[in-house]
Amino acid sequence: MSKVLDSIRVLEIGGLGPGPFCAMHLADLGADVISVVREAENTGPTGTLLNRGKRSVFADLKSEAGRQLVLTLVASADVLIEGMRPGVMERLGLGPEECLRVNPELVYGRMTGWGQDGPLAPRAGHDNNYASVAGALWGCSPADARPVSSFAMVGDIGGGALYLLTGLLAGIIHARQTGKGTVVDAAIVDGAAHMLNLALSARQRGMVADERGQSMYDSSPFYETYVCADGHHITIGAIEPQFYVLLLQTLGLTGDPDFATAQHDRSAWPKRRARLQTIFLQQSRARWQTVFESTDVCFGAVLSPLEASQHPHMRARGVYNERGGVLQAAPAPRFDGRAYETSEACNAGAHTQAVLDALAHGDVQKVWRR
Template sequence: GLGPEECMAVNPRLVYGRMTGWGQSGPLAPRAGHDTNYAAVSGALWGCSPADARPVSPFAVLGDIGGGAMYLMTGLLSGIVQARATGRGTVVDAAIVDGSAHMLNLMLSARQSGLVADVRGQSIHDSAPFYDTYVCADGHYVTVGAIEPQFYTLLLQVLGLAEDPDFTGSQWDKAAWPVRRARLAALFLAQPRAHWQALLEPTDACFGVVLSPVEAAQHPHMRARDVYSERQGVLQAAPAPRFDGAAYEPGEACAPGAHTQSVMEGLGQSGARAVWRQR
């Protein structure tokens, strides 16, 4: 009795959000699933690894958060704008497969220009030596993303490769990419991560160290922006985006459902706790 038809009959301005994995229609709509399944079927999981490795679900939960929660939020906010303007609400069908597929549109547009191939290991994101992840002498990783020519030129200059015969040809000569990647891999492997961080991070060479969330919380940039905080032993990231440049400071960690009763009482539903427990 809590579906959109019943609720919107009481309040036609209601914006009713439905986030599911497979959506409200289609042959898989009644089936169970999880983030990795939705990302896989949507096409989003296909490129999430080197070509010679199995695709692995991104740690950031690409489907549930990216293709699901973010699109649900966008739909709800859009519906609220519509309801305020027209007095008419809407039902938001936020399917994780829809959102995960929609996030591929940038790569699909690059497919038209040849930057993305239909075979793994032959696209800019998984084969270009200037857009890749490299292991360092201490087993840690760094990333380079010098796509634009000015950044690529700077990267070669800082690494001492500007006059190297293996790098003097066109940046986009795919035939030269395997040799260049091997050269860069050997170079980064010769020094620990901190060395490359000190050398490249202060430049515009499009460089970034690969950090765990715990390490990221201690990075000078993340600390300066107060991105992470720890309360009661719980590490958490600050809400995003920011409004008027101000960071929102998270409150104390709490157990799931700790505020349900106070929220329901604020809505005039003082008896909600017993009903919630029964359901």
């Protein structure tokens, strides 16, 4: 099956987290990805999930041979992805200036947490640090609990990898229209903050407060997470009036005195939440799934990734699969109603000799798959 990015060649300078995820995503969509990694990064006999659909080459970028290998591959690539701290690629002689001199149409993608400039640019950090400083971690818990970062989701993936992907695709379009490459500075703090614009729009309309625990999304009983009799959790998101009415009908609460006033009567919210907590504690998560999943209440069971892979809806869509005993999510999104197949993940350095042999013979067509 041909894929939407079949014509794209990507050179990834191997790193951690969002950069490799972005390169995997591009490979999922058909891009030809060569990942250059240090030999010390070969940590096991099987390829990491983030290597799927890629080819992997060992190189020491501090050596002249490693530098020349990268520049040779850059000459015929559409995209380069790097996730070093600011200034590192320049010190290696592989910064944007050097690479764009070799290939003026190159889209040079830079993935960092803090960005290429600013007071924190040279500092180390992780997903939760970037998300917290960007303001994106502030609302990730009830007001009486500590904010918790969902592993890599808000920062590394949401604010990082996917914004880098957007920038790279925009850069490719620009390069193909103008013949000029570009440098994409994808900072996790920028992307995580940009994702807040929906919440900031709600703030503009008075739906989100500047104090935790004072907004519909973190204090109302109809947009909440509840614990069940078996210790598992469910989510209710009955924001719209018709869904709220349906929630009350399904639970037999229509006409109940505790729910007699308007849905947005904030003075009644604490008592209503307490009532719903008591009700949901009476049955198991599976029982509530049976009650709600055939309705429009806006309901979801809180599932682990393993549990999610077995949910009938996820199974029907083929969202999860196993390759080599590794649970993973299938490529997304879908095109023309079709889901792309999940590719195998390669071992680190598995294609070193093949790529070096092709370069030695000056055969670019054998270096790249297309």
